[in-house]
Amino acid sequence: MRKGEETRTRILDVAEAAVLQKGFGGTSIEELIAETGITKSGFFYHFRDKNELAKALLNRYIENDERIYDEIFSRARELTGDPLQSFLLGLKLLSELLSDLPNGHPGCLVATVCYYERLFDREIQETNRNAVLAWRRRFGRMLREIMAVYPPREPVDVDQLADMVSSVLEGGIVLSKTLKEPNTLAEQVLMLRTFVKMLFLPVAEMPRA
Amino acid sequence: MRKGEETRTRILDVAEAAVLQKGFGGTSIEELIAETGITKSGFFYHFRDKNELAKALLNRYIENDERIYDEIFSRARELTGDPLQSFLLGLKLLSELLSDLPNGHPGCLVATVCYYERLFDREIQETNRNAVLAWRRRFGRMLREIMAVYPPREPVDVDQLADMVSSVLEGGIVLSKTLKEPNTLAEQVLMLRTFVKMLFLPVAEMPRA
DNA sequence: TGAAAACTGTACCGCCGGTACAGGAGGGGA
DNA sequence: TCCCCTCCTGTACCGGCGGTACAGTTTTCA
Numbered sequence: 001m002r003k004g005e006e007t008r009t010r011i012l013d014v015a016e017a018a019v020l021q022k023g024f025g026g027t028s029i030e031e032l033i034a035e036t037g038i039t040k041s042g043f044f045y046h047f048r049d050k051n052e053l054a055k056a057l058l059n060r061y062i063e064n065d066e067r068i069y070d071e072i073f074s075r076a077r078e079l080t081g082d083p084l085q086s087f088l089l090g091l092k093l094l095s096e097l098l099s100d101l102p103n104g105h106p107g108c109l110v111a112t113v114c115y116y117e118r119l120f121d122r123e124i125q126e127t128n129r130n131a132v133l134a135w136r137r138r139f140g141r142m143l144r145e146i147m148a149v150y151p152p153r154e155p156v157d158v159d160q161l162a163d164m165v166s167s168v169l170e171g172g173i174v175l176s177k178t179l180k181e182p183n184t185l186a187e188q189v190l191m192l193r194t195f196v197k198m199l200f201l202p203v204a205e206m207p208r209a
Numbered sequence: 210m211r212k213g214e215e216t217r218t219r220i221l222d223v224a225e226a227a228v229l230q231k232g233f234g235g236t237s238i239e240e241l242i243a244e245t246g247i248t249k250s251g252f253f254y255h256f257r258d259k260n261e262l263a264k265a266l267l268n269r270y271i272e273n274d275e276r277i278y279d280e281i282f283s284r285a286r287e288l289t290g291d292p293l294q295s296f297l298l299g300l301k302l303l304s305e306l307l308s309d310l311p312n313g314h315p316g317c318l319v320a321t322v323c324y325y326e327r328l329f330d331r332e333i334q335e336t337n338r339n340a341v342l343a344w345r346r347r348f349g350r351m352l353r354e355i356m357a358v359y360p361p362r363e364p365v366d367v368d369q370l371a372d373m374v375s376s377v378l379e380g381g382i383v384l385s386k387t388l389k390e391p392n393t394l395a396e397q398v399l400m401l402r403t404f405v406k407m408l409f410l411p412v413a414e415m416p417r418a
Numbered sequence: 419t420g421a422a423a424a425c426t427g428t429a430c431c432g433c434c435g436g437t438a439c440a441g442g443a444g445g446g447g448a
Numbered sequence: 449t450c451c452c453c454t455c456c457t458g459t460a461c462c463g464g465c466g467g468t469a470c471a472g473t474t475t476t477c478a
Binding site (some may be wrong): 216249255360 | 423424425426427428
């Protein structure tokens with residue numbers, strides 16, 4: 001039946017929004033069923049407990065996250081063959097996508113899980129860890145392609161540089177949310193772009209330098 | 210009379226550790242009183258409710274945070290008169306301090322509050338916002354001093370660059386905690402240092418360039 | 419030594435996560 | 449047409465937790 005999937009998705013939608021605003025501990029199942037118009041029994045038909053809900057929520061979030069990065073960076077790749085230019089373009093596209101979010105970025109579930117860790121089982125913690133490692137591999141792969149063509153101006157570890165992308169995104173989200181300045185996140189991504197540009201682009205080719 | 214302050218501090222110590230691991234919603238008052246060996250009535254003698262506890266916790270955390278930055282960067286300032294060199298040294302000292310933490314960074318309360326926002330009153334949200342703005346002013350002040358001497362190689366907004374420091378710290382904490390790699394945070398700070406160095410240090414003076 | 423500060427003890431309330439289980443609507447296949 | 453399976457609803461209950469109320473007790477310090 002497809003009806004069940006639809007209800008499940010509706011629960012996950014409501015839960016995701018609530019969890020990003022109040023954390024897992026601050027989100028009650030009762031409020032979720034009230035907003036989705038389902039009964040408590042109905043909820044527990046779809047999810048055995050809160051941990052199971054968190055698992056489904058996190059997996060869905062990570063999949064969606066990966067899909068967005070796939071789209072952005074493959075689009076950037078189509079527009080230019082140069083690995084550096086396509087990476088810089090990708091960061092530009094990402095920044096534009098982020099600044100187009102009407103109410104700012106709603107928050108990252110990976111960070112939410114990180115700050116609730118002790119109340120989740122090992123499986124969720126592993127899933128979360130793997131999500132961050134996947135980011136490292138993704139950005140690391142692109143950075144290695146760049147380094148094969150452009151020698152970095154300063155010696156840098158590829159994985160650490162890849163992590164820098166994740167750091168700026170996660171940190172930018174925290175800043176943006178806390179300051180209630182939706183644009184701060186997009187600006188941070190552009191600042192990171194400046195860093196990457198400066199690190200790999202030869203001095204001679206740099207504008208106004 | 211001073212006994213009360215001591216108990217209050219003990220509650221705050223236990224609460225801070227718990228909240229950083231499980232968030233506010235995931236931390237119960239009952240577990241706090243169990244660990245501090247106090248009764249429920251005793252707890253509510255010191256704090257009217259959970260919100261009041263959060264307020265005290267956040268204020269104390271921010272004060273301590275400011276104190277640490279004051280110490281690090283004033284020490285760096287004593288060692289060299291050049292604003293750029295002292296800032297770079299400060300980041301180095303910060304990175305060393307972070308990598309010396311035995312179990313890695315326990316987490317940032319500002320981020321915890323950020324991911325629980327909707328359940329706090331305006332006062333706490335304002336306090337949190339002001340903490341981030343204080344970071345922006347602090348790093349912005351130092352960066353302005355640098356820019357008065359060293360023209361940046363790329364055009365950058367000072368506040369955005371100052372925010373980059375906070376971003377990398379907050380993001381680095383999330384990565385470090387999630388990956389269970391205590392050193393990642395310190396590495397990210399050094400990566401940020403490389404960025405600042407490259408942005409301001411003249412090409413001629415740069416090593417192996 | 420006495421008043422204020424710093425608690426303890428007890429009883430209670432309502433919300434929440436979770437369990438148990440019975441039953442019902444609705445659609446799809448034999 | 450009938451039955452079975454999915455997808456729920458309804459009801460009742462449990463223990464933990466945040467919070468209140470308030471009376472009583474110990475500790476501290478001036």
